[in-house]
Amino acid sequence: MKNTIIIIISILLLVFIFSGCGPEKKKVAVLIYDMEDPFIKGVSEYLKAFDQKSYDITYYDSQKSQIVQNKIAEKLYKEGVDLLVINPVERLSSYIFVKKSLQEEIPIIFFNREPLKEDLEYFEDVYYVGTDARESGMMQAKLISEGLGNDTENLGGFDKNGDHIIQCVILKGEQGHQDAEERTKSVIEGLKGEGFKVEVLHTKVANWNETKAYRAMHEIMSEFGEDIELLISNNDAMAIGASKYLMDNGYFGMEVDGVVTDIPFRIVGIDGLEEAKLLTKKGYMYGTIINDGKSMAEAIMQLSEYILENDEEKLQYELVDNKYILISYKYHSNE
Amino acid sequence: MKHTKGFSMNHFTIMQTIIATITVVLAVSVTISALSVYYISTRTSKDLVYDQASEINKQIVFNYENYTNRVEGIANLLQKKALDYDMMMDKEQVLDLFSTLENLEDSIVSVVLFDNSGQVIVSTQNIEKQFSLIALQEWYKTAIFDAKIIHFSSPKMQEIYEVNMGEVISVSKAFEYQEGNIIKSGVLLIDMNFEGLDSLSNVSNLGEKGHILILDDKDQIVYSSDVSQYGYNSKSYNTVKALIFGSESLTINGTQVVVNINTIGSTRWRIATFQDINAFEKGTTNALYTAASVIVITMLITILVAYFVAMQITNPLKKLNKAIVRFHHGNDDSKVEIEGQKEITTVITGFNGMIDRIHALMDEVIKEQESKRKTEIRALQNQINPHFLYNTLDCMIWLAEENRNKDLVDTVGALSTYFRVSLSKGKQFIPIFEELQHIESYLLIQRMRYNDRFIYKIECNQEIAELRIMKLILQPLVENAIYHGIDKDDQKSWISIHVFEEDGYVILKVTNSGYGITQEKIEEIHHVMEDGNKKGSIGMKNVYRRIKLFYGEKAYIQIASELDETTTVSICIPRDKLKVQILEQGDKT
Numbered sequence: 001m002k003n004t005i006i007i008i009i010s011i012l013l014l015v016f017i018f019s020g021c022g023p024e025k026k027k028v029a030v031l032i033y034d035m036e037d038p039f040i041k042g043v044s045e046y047l048k049a050f051d052q053k054s055y056d057i058t059y060y061d062s063q064k065s066q067i068v069q070n071k072i073a074e075k076l077y078k079e080g081v082d083l084l085v086i087n088p089v090e091r092l093s094s095y096i097f098v099k100k101s102l103q104e105e106i107p108i109i110f111f112n113r114e115p116l117k118e119d120l121e122y123f124e125d126v127y128y129v130g131t132d133a134r135e136s137g138m139m140q141a142k143l144i145s146e147g148l149g150n151d152t153e154n155l156g157g158f159d160k161n162g163d164h165i166i167q168c169v170i171l172k173g174e175q176g177h178q179d180a181e182e183r184t185k186s187v188i189e190g191l192k193g194e195g196f197k198v199e200v201l202h203t204k205v206a207n208w209n210e211t212k213a214y215r216a217m218h219e220i221m222s223e224f225g226e227d228i229e230l231l232i233s234n235n236d237a238m239a240i241g242a243s244k245y246l247m248d249n250g251y252f253g254m255e256v257d258g259v260v261t262d263i264p265f266r267i268v269g270i271d272g273l274e275e276a277k278l279l280t281k282k283g284y285m286y287g288t289i290i291n292d293g294k295s296m297a298e299a300i301m302q303l304s305e306y307i308l309e310n311d312e313e314k315l316q317y318e319l320v321d322n323k324y325i326l327i328s329y330k331y332h333s334n335e
Numbered sequence: 336m337k338h339t340k341g342f343s344m345n346h347f348t349i350m351q352t353i354i355a356t357i358t359v360v361l362a363v364s365v366t367i368s369a370l371s372v373y374y375i376s377t378r379t380s381k382d383l384v385y386d387q388a389s390e391i392n393k394q395i396v397f398n399y400e401n402y403t404n405r406v407e408g409i410a411n412l413l414q415k416k417a418l419d420y421d422m423m424m425d426k427e428q429v430l431d432l433f434s435t436l437e438n439l440e441d442s443i444v445s446v447v448l449f450d451n452s453g454q455v456i457v458s459t460q461n462i463e464k465q466f467s468l469i470a471l472q473e474w475y476k477t478a479i480f481d482a483k484i485i486h487f488s489s490p491k492m493q494e495i496y497e498v499n500m501g502e503v504i505s506v507s508k509a510f511e512y513q514e515g516n517i518i519k520s521g522v523l524l525i526d527m528n529f530e531g532l533d534s535l536s537n538v539s540n541l542g543e544k545g546h547i548l549i550l551d552d553k554d555q556i557v558y559s560s561d562v563s564q565y566g567y568n569s570k571s572y573n574t575v576k577a578l579i580f581g582s583e584s585l586t587i588n589g590t591q592v593v594v595n596i597n598t599i600g601s602t603r604w605r606i607a608t609f610q611d612i613n614a615f616e617k618g619t620t621n622a623l624y625t626a627a628s629v630i631v632i633t634m635l636i637t638i639l640v641a642y643f644v645a646m647q648i649t650n651p652l653k654k655l656n657k658a659i660v661r662f663h664h665g666n667d668d669s670k671v672e673i674e675g676q677k678e679i680t681t682v683i684t685g686f687n688g689m690i691d692r693i694h695a696l697m698d699e700v701i702k703e704q705e706s707k708r709k710t711e712i713r714a715l716q717n718q719i720n721p722h723f724l725y726n727t728l729d730c731m732i733w734l735a736e737e738n739r740n741k742d743l744v745d746t747v748g749a750l751s752t753y754f755r756v757s758l759s760k761g762k763q764f765i766p767i768f769e770e771l772q773h774i775e776s777y778l779l780i781q782r783m784r785y786n787d788r789f790i791y792k793i794e795c796n797q798e799i800a801e802l803r804i805m806k807l808i809l810q811p812l813v814e815n816a817i818y819h820g821i822d823k824d825d826q827k828s829w830i831s832i833h834v835f836e837e838d839g840y841v842i843l844k845v846t847n848s849g850y851g852i853t854q855e856k857i858e859e860i861h862h863v864m865e866d867g868n869k870k871g872s873i874g875m876k877n878v879y880r881r882i883k884l885f886y887g888e889k890a891y892i893q894i895a896s897e898l899d900e901t902t903t904v905s906i907c908i909p910r911d912k913l914k915v916q917i918l919e920q921g922d923k924t
Contacts, residue, residue, distance in 0.1 A: 175411045181483065
């Protein structure tokens with residue numbers, strides 16, 4: 001009887017020893033601000049694709065709530081984690097993670113929403129991977145300019161009223177949101193820089209959201225419909241929403257060979273979502289600026305390895321000030 | 336193998352075993368279940384309290400975010416509207432706009448627009464300060480430093496106004512405005528008093544000692560709802576400063592609190608809600624008491640029940656045990672009342688059956704013994720007769736030959752008396768005087784035979800003359816006395832028979848003169864009497880066995896002798912046995 005017990009205990013011990021034999025994988029937690037955001041969802045899918053299973057990576061959805069994100073982070077700090085990858089809900093609130101990480105000595109990579117500079121500099125093991133919002137607006141302006149054949153006089157034939165001024169409507173992401181403000185500002189600046197005259201007929205805040213943009217289009221079209229020569233959207237989701245409203249309400253002509261024949265005005269977005277690319281191909285949208293989620297994910301993965309393994313060779317992206325990796329935008333149009 | 340006493344259950348009674356077992360088993364199980372119920376309930380209620388505290392914190396954060404968002408919305412609205420005006424011409428309209436929005440929110444005390452050198456462009460309040468000092472204000476510098484965000488300052492005395500506004504929170508933001516068709520950048524300042532924050536700090540949900548503390552990113556206190564916890568040395572402050580964010584339970588001034596720290600959107604503030612959970616702690620203590628009293632009461636009830644159950648089992652067993660002890664000591668009335676559980680009643684029924692059977696067996700044995708004894712006694716009595724009759728008839732022949740008619744008549748009379756007593760209507764027991772009549776007739780006959788060569792004397796105490804005695808026990812002794820004690824030549828031989836009571840014994844003493852017998856001989860006779868197998872005097876042995884059989888071991892025969900003088904043989908029978916025998920005889924006839 002005693003012998004049997006001893007044998008069973010020994011076997012159990014052996015099982016435990018052997019099962020725990022392999023080196024423990026380092027834990028990485030990825031906190032996403034909103035899994036319903038198509039671009040961010042894309043980034044997290046790319047992250048999963050780049051995951052070489054050398055780390056134990058867990059993804060958390062903050063559901064657009066800083067409180068939820070704080071709760072997740074609190075749990076992670078308590079349980080212990082080797083690296084935090086955070087897509088903040090509120091950029092101004094990010095300082096609490098930096099302070100906590102300094103206490104707990106856990107490195108953080110922030111991405112896509114940039115915390116304040118002072119917060120990033122508060123602790124040396126805090127990094128940021130993102131894009132330059134200003135760049136996206138500038139590139140959006142360039143895309144528009146090229147689409148108009150750089151014709152500042154006659155606007156490449158898109159000057160409906162012949163006043164040599166671009167009458168445009170802007171779909172803005174969020175009032176006061178850094179990226180929204182920056183993109184809105186820089187695209188206008190960019191167009192002016194290219195020599196165009198621009199009249200913003202209306203700026204509508206649609207919170208980066210497709211449905212909100214769809215609804216907003218009703219009011220916009222009834223008020224400014226005839227006068228609009230260009231629709232600038234801060235992101236693709238809102239551009240898609242606007243396109244769908246116009247489609248559903250008969251503003252577009254027939255499709256011939258998969259390409260729409262008549263359009264009310266040009267629509268440009270930012271982000272390079274697959275759906276936006278498809279709409280661009282069919283002619284419903286003029287083009288988009290690819291916010292390169294794939295490169296962003298790749299940079300995050302490489303930076304993670306760089307931080308966890310201290311292996312500089314793995315990092316193919318430029319690490320500015322040993323803190324920032326900025327991912328460049330790319331054009332996407334049907335031309 | 337040695338038995339250790341401590342581990343053996345055999346030393347305990349059934350009751351002790353039952354009570355001990357039930358108590359231990361119950362104590363363990365009740366304690367475990369009560370404690371687990373307590374643990375689970377307190378844990379769930381603890382979780383509940385934590386969840387609740389977290390929910391309340393969330394609600395408060397929402398309220399504050401609503402407030403800050405409103406302020407931010409106002410700033411954004413101002414920015415948007417302001418670009419519709421040109422400051423060169425439309426200052427009045429802009430001031431109207433500012434005033435309208437100032438009035439919209441009670442907590443806003445002033446709205447001011449400064450240019451990039453700190454000069455006032457539009458203000459709802461009168462400004463006193465020089466422009467150079469404005470540019471040195473913290474809120475101004477941060478707005479310029481990070482133009483993209485709205486800055487919420489920590490509370491400060493705002494000294495730029497002519498009227499003292501007291502402590503205010505300054506909301507500042509880089510601001511674009513048109514002046515002479517040129518877009519310029521300046522700074523918008525919205526100063527707020529604490530009315531808004533106060534009205535939001537509805538701490539009633541946080542319990543009696545619950546309170547709110549708001550810190551900014553530099554850990555400066557923005558707001559505190561509890562004056563006693565206001566200050567950089569308070570435990571609340573230090574907790575929030577150290578914890579940064581998240582939740583924790585702690586004790587402040589003896590009050591159990593749960594702190595939840597979250598950020599407030601659009602600002603660099605974080606809000607800590609301190610939830611008073613003392614009431615809850617009291618609840619758990621009560622739960623503990625309840626659990627303990629449930630355990631104790633359950634235990635007491637169970638021990639009581641176990642005691643009664645054990646009594647039910649052991650009481651009949653105890654009675655049975657007593658009955659067995661009684662039976663062991665020879666008490667016949669040992670039956671036990673049938674009660675208790677089935678197994679026990681079975682045992683008792685079995686015991687009672689056993690007692691009945693034993694009684695039956697004993698009665699049988701006694702009956703058997705008695706009949707055996709009767710047969711034996713009859714046989715012994717009958718042994719006497721042929722022997723004596725032969726001698727007597729011989730004597731009578733001799734008397735007849737000698738023509739001693741009178742003597743012959745006497746002898747025949749004596750013989751007649753002798754046989755009358757002998758027969759006694761078949762009775763085994765006769766009064767002593769009858770036995771003595773019998774012996775006198777016998778002696779008479781023998782004197783005749785021995786030609787008057789001895790004299791005799793018969794004495795008897797009157798008190799005992801009526802006592803009944805086993806008949807024909809004296810004759811063998813007298814026979815021996817004559818046979819051994821009569822000197823054929825000596826005319827002075829005598830025989831004395833004396834019946835008396837002494838020391839609880841009735842003694843029938845037969846004494847004869849003569850040579851006497853030696854001590855060795857006495858012992859030999861005793862030996863012969865006691866051992867039925869040895870040869871010797873049939874008569875003595877006969878008597879000895881008869882009295883032993885009938886009167887028990889206490890009855891005995893004593894032989895004494897004085898050499899050349901006398902020999903005495905005494906039959907000693909316990910007096911009480913005689914009485915019993917009389918009664919018994921009466922019953923039997």
